[in-house]
Amino acid sequence: MLVNWRIIGSMTTMNHKPDYEKELRDAGVRITRPRRVILDILTATEDHPDAMEIFRRAVSVDSSISLSTVYRTMKLLEERGTIHRHAFNGGPSRFEQASGAHHDHLIDIETGDVIEFRSDRIEKLQEEIARSLGYDIVHHRLELYGRKRQAK
Amino acid sequence: MLVNWRIIGSMTTMNHKPDYEKELRDAGVRITRPRRVILDILTATEDHPDAMEIFRRAVSVDSSISLSTVYRTMKLLEERGTIHRHAFNGGPSRFEQASGAHHDHLIDIETGDVIEFRSDRIEKLQEEIARSLGYDIVHHRLELYGRKRQAK
DNA sequence: CAAAATTTTGCAAATGCTTGTCAACTGGCG
DNA sequence: CGCCAGTTGACAAGCATTTGCAAAATTTTG
Ligand SMILES: [Mn+2]
Ligand SMILES: [Mn+2]
Ligand SMILES: [Zn+2]
Ligand SMILES: [Zn+2]
Numbered sequence: 001m002l003v004n005w006r007i008i009g010s011m012t013t014m015n016h017k018p019d020y021e022k023e024l025r026d027a028g029v030r031i032t033r034p035r036r037v038i039l040d041i042l043t044a045t046e047d048h049p050d051a052m053e054i055f056r057r058a059v060s061v062d063s064s065i066s067l068s069t070v071y072r073t074m075k076l077l078e079e080r081g082t083i084h085r086h087a088f089n090g091g092p093s094r095f096e097q098a099s100g101a102h103h104d105h106l107i108d109i110e111t112g113d114v115i116e117f118r119s120d121r122i123e124k125l126q127e128e129i130a131r132s133l134g135y136d137i138v139h140h141r142l143e144l145y146g147r148k149r150q151a152k
Numbered sequence: 153m154l155v156n157w158r159i160i161g162s163m164t165t166m167n168h169k170p171d172y173e174k175e176l177r178d179a180g181v182r183i184t185r186p187r188r189v190i191l192d193i194l195t196a197t198e199d200h201p202d203a204m205e206i207f208r209r210a211v212s213v214d215s216s217i218s219l220s221t222v223y224r225t226m227k228l229l230e231e232r233g234t235i236h237r238h239a240f241n242g243g244p245s246r247f248e249q250a251s252g253a254h255h256d257h258l259i260d261i262e263t264g265d266v267i268e269f270r271s272d273r274i275e276k277l278q279e280e281i282a283r284s285l286g287y288d289i290v291h292h293r294l295e296l297y298g299r300k301r302q303a304k
Numbered sequence: 305c306a307a308a309a310t311t312t313t314g315c316a317a318a319t320g321c322t323t324g325t326c327a328a329c330t331g332g333c334g
Numbered sequence: 335c336g337c338c339a340g341t342t343g344a345c346a347a348g349c350a351t352t353t354g355c356a357a358a359a360t361t362t363t364g
Contacts, residue, residue, distance in 0.1 A: 030331055030340060051321080066343045071322060090239045092321060106282060109290055117285065122277050126296055129271055130258060135298035138261055142294045144278055146287035182311060182360055203350080218314045223351060244350060306364090313358065319351080329342070334335100 018043075018099045020082060027080065034069045037061050042077075048086060048094040048105075048114050088114070088143060104142040172234060179232065186221045189213050194229075200238060200246040200257075200266050240266070240295060256294040 020039045021031050029035075041049075041057045049057070051070050058065045074095055077083040086094045088107055102123075106115040122142065130137045172191045173183050181187075193201075193209045201209070203222050210217045226247055229235045238246045240259050254275075258267040274294065282289045 025332095032331070032341060034342070064343080068323085068344080069342060072341085075323090085242070087239060087242045090237070090245065093242070106285055106287060108287070115285055115287075117281055119277055119281055122274055122281075125271055125274050125277070126294075129269055129274075130296050130298050131301070133258055133267055133269065134301055135258060135260070135267075135296070136301050137296050137298040140294070140296045142278075142292070144282050144287070144289050144292045146282050146289040149283070149286055149288050184312060184359070186313075216314080220315075220352080221313060224312085227352090307362100308364090309360105309362070311358105311360070313356100315356100316354090318353070321350095322348080324347070325345090327342105327344100329340105330338095331340085332337105334337085 018097075023082075024080070029076070029080075033062060034058070034065045035073055037065060038070060038073045042083060042095070042097055045096070048088075048096050050092045050094045052092070054095070086141075089145075104144075106144040106146060108147065109145050110147050175234075176232075181228070181232075185214060186210070186217045187225055189217060190222060190225045194235060194247070194249055197248070200240075200248050202244040202246045204244070206247070238293075241297075256296075258296040258298060260299065261297050262299050 020043065021036065024035075025031055037058050038054060040061075041054055051067065051074060054074070055065070055067045055070045058070060074083065074085070074093070078085050078095075082098055083095050084098050086096070086105070088094060088105070101118065103116045103118040104122075106117060107113070108115070126137060126140055172195070173188065176187070177183050189210050190206065192213075193206055203219065203226060206226070207217070207219045207222045210222060226235065226237070226245070230237050230247075234250055235247050236250050238248070238257070240246060240257070253270065255268045255270040256274075258269060259265070260267070278289060278292055
């Protein structure tokens with residue numbers, strides 16, 4: 001029996017690959033070499049890298065890219081809703097494409113692994129709670145921190 | 153009709169006031185003047201102040217207290233499980249006593265107000281999800297960000 | 305109760321991540 | 335191909351938080 005919240009593979013890369021370059025250009029944003037490199041990294045990525053990690057990957061493609069540009073680009077993309085910013089644990093910001101279906105995260109506190117999941121029931125309950133408190137949810141954050149259950 | 157997750161007042165201050173001084177002393181932690189002041193502020197507090205705000209309140213009681221000591225004390229208390237640390241939005245850490253019942257937070261993105269709530273159904277669902285993914289939850293974070301619904 | 309042993313403090317300097325400044329550069333239209 | 339506002343790289347600055355250290359406070363001993 002398949003549980004409805006189990007996710008096979010990455011939710012973000014399963015969907016059709018969006019054409020960020022076109023989207024951005026249409027919005028009047030210039031497609032520069034650094035931005036193209038960063039966008040490519042983001043679309044190819046299955047994990048949730050932080051700025052430094054994106055910078056490392058970018059440098060391996062074009063060694064002239066600067067960390068500042070990575071930060072600036074992440075901010076730009078976040079403001080445009082292209083990517084999501086997470087702050088697991090309280091560590092540095094980590095990013096992922098926003099194109100996939102909404103999902104939340106389970107972080108393995110032993111290994112740091114991040115597992116994506118989605119529960120429509122929780123999403124619904126959140127709405128109900130907010131509503132009952134007189135609010136509309138704009139966004140939310142649900143993170144579970146746990147460790148692998150020991151087979152005993 | 154009372155909704156089961158509505159909370160009247162602060163969850164943290166509704167419960168019996170724990171004797172932190174004794175607890176700490178028994179654990180071999182020295183109970184100093186700065187620590188006493190900070191503990192008093194924490195137990196009296198209804199909100200979720202950050203280190204700077206706790207510092208301000210502390211200084212108004214004992215002007216010789218330093219911000220370093222506030223940070224050091226917060227870290228100590230967090231490690232001991234006496235307080236919880238939050239990072240709403242990605243802003244500076246904000247703290248609250250851990251003594252009350254577990255609850256999550258709804259943040260008003262317009263005013264910054266923090267509303268506490270608890271949903272046993274969501275708590276239960278989280279457990280089920282983690283379990284189905286092969287994990288035991290150690291802790292979790294659920295934050296709803298919203299704005300007051302307009303009466304139209 | 306005083307001295308020794310140990311922890312904690314205040315201050316300043318250091319850290320880690322992120323943003324700001326600015327001269328040099330370049331993407332995209334004409 | 336040339337123009338020029340938008341963008342970049344280099345590096346300084348900002349912000350929250352942590353750390354080194356000598357002095358001060360607390361607890362332990364005698
Ligand atoms: Mn994700
Ligand atoms: Mn709270
Ligand atoms: Zn969600
Ligand atoms: Zn909860």
